Amino acid sequence: MKNMSEETKCACGSANVAIFPCVGAANVGQLSNRIAIELEKQGIGNLMCTAGIGARAPGLMKSAEASDRIIAINGCPVNCASKTLELAGFNVDRHIVISELGIKKSKEKDLKDQEVADTLGKVLEILQSE
Numbered sequence: 518m519k520n521m522s523e524e525t526k527c528a529c530g531s532a533n534v535a536i537f538p539c540v541g542a543a544n545v546g547q548l549s550n551r552i553a554i555e556l557e558k559q560g561i562g563n564l565m566c567t568a569g570i571g572a573r574a575p576g577l578m579k580s581a582e583a584s585d586r587i588i589a590i591n592g593c594p595v596n597c598a599s600k601t602l603e604l605a606g607f608n609v610d611r612h613i614v615i616s617e618l619g620i621k622k623s624k625e626k627d628l629k630d631q632e633v634a635d636t637l638g639k640v641l642e643i644l645q646s647e
Contacts, residue, residue: 534562535584537570537598544625545592545615548636551628552615553590555637561644562588571601578605586610590640593622611647613640 538553539546557564563584569577581587581602589598589609593616599609616622618639620632 533583533585534588535565535581535586536562536588536590537565537567537581537602538590539567539592539598541592541595541597542624543592543622544628545620545622547592547626548615548620548628548633549590549592549598549613551633552637552640555633556588556640562586567598567601570605570607573605581605581607588613588644590615592616611644613643 536553536556538549540550541547553564556562563580565580565584566574566577567589570581587602587607587609588611589596589602591598591612591614594614596612596614599612602609615636618636620636
């Protein structure tokens with residue numbers, strides 16, 4: 518797979534980007550985590566712990582506060598990652614909802630490599646369009 522981090526990094530306008538996935542119990546929640554991991558591998562941002570923000574863990578709160586930009590990757594329209602961040606007082610710069618990218622929410626947890634690759638491509642396009 519081609520590395521698109523250079524193009525996407527420029528679109529973000531900052532090297533200090535925090536990425537918070539929802540990591541929910543449905544396929545789209547698990548997919549949000551896989552996408553966040555791939556974005557971190559490509560140097561687009563730093564994967565952060567959304568549950569730690571909900572718990573108000575001091576170290577995680579400080580890391581989020583130090584971020585120039587926050588991206589929330591939600592699995593579905595319930596928007597748990599975005600809401601967790603907002604309830605903790607953070608402004609989310611970019612909300613992404615996996616189920617709005619053509620993935621139907623289900624209880625299936627085993628993600629297919631092609632589904633991950635296709636979704637990653639769509640998320641990269643969204644980030645580049647900013």
